[in-house]
Amino acid sequence: METRARTLVKSVLWTLLGLVVMIGVGFAFTGSLMVGGGMAAINAALGFVTYLLYERVWAGIRWGRHV
Template sequence: MESRQRTMVKALVWNAIGLMMMSLVGLIMTGSTSVGAAMALINTAIGLSTYVVYERIWANIRWGRSHG
């Protein structure tokens, strides 16, 4: 089982990568830095929250784990 701290670090690193990518996509698609940044921030907030919940649920499911 993963610690809550490990889950949070993984989530933050993954979302930092996603924030950079979404900012770039938003800029390319809209031509606006501010609209691209707003899209990226909203997406990151939603993604971080759902990722943490998702990881914590899976941390408590024993199916598919090997114990050896």
């Protein structure tokens, strides 16, 4: 089973990667770093929580693991 600390670190790094990508996408579509950054921040917050919960659920599922 994966530790909670590992899940948290993975979630933070994934969120930062997504934040950078979303800032670029938001800027490309709006032409504004403020609007693109705002969109990215909201997406990052929602994505962080969703990914953290997703990983914890999968950490408890034994299917597909070799023990």
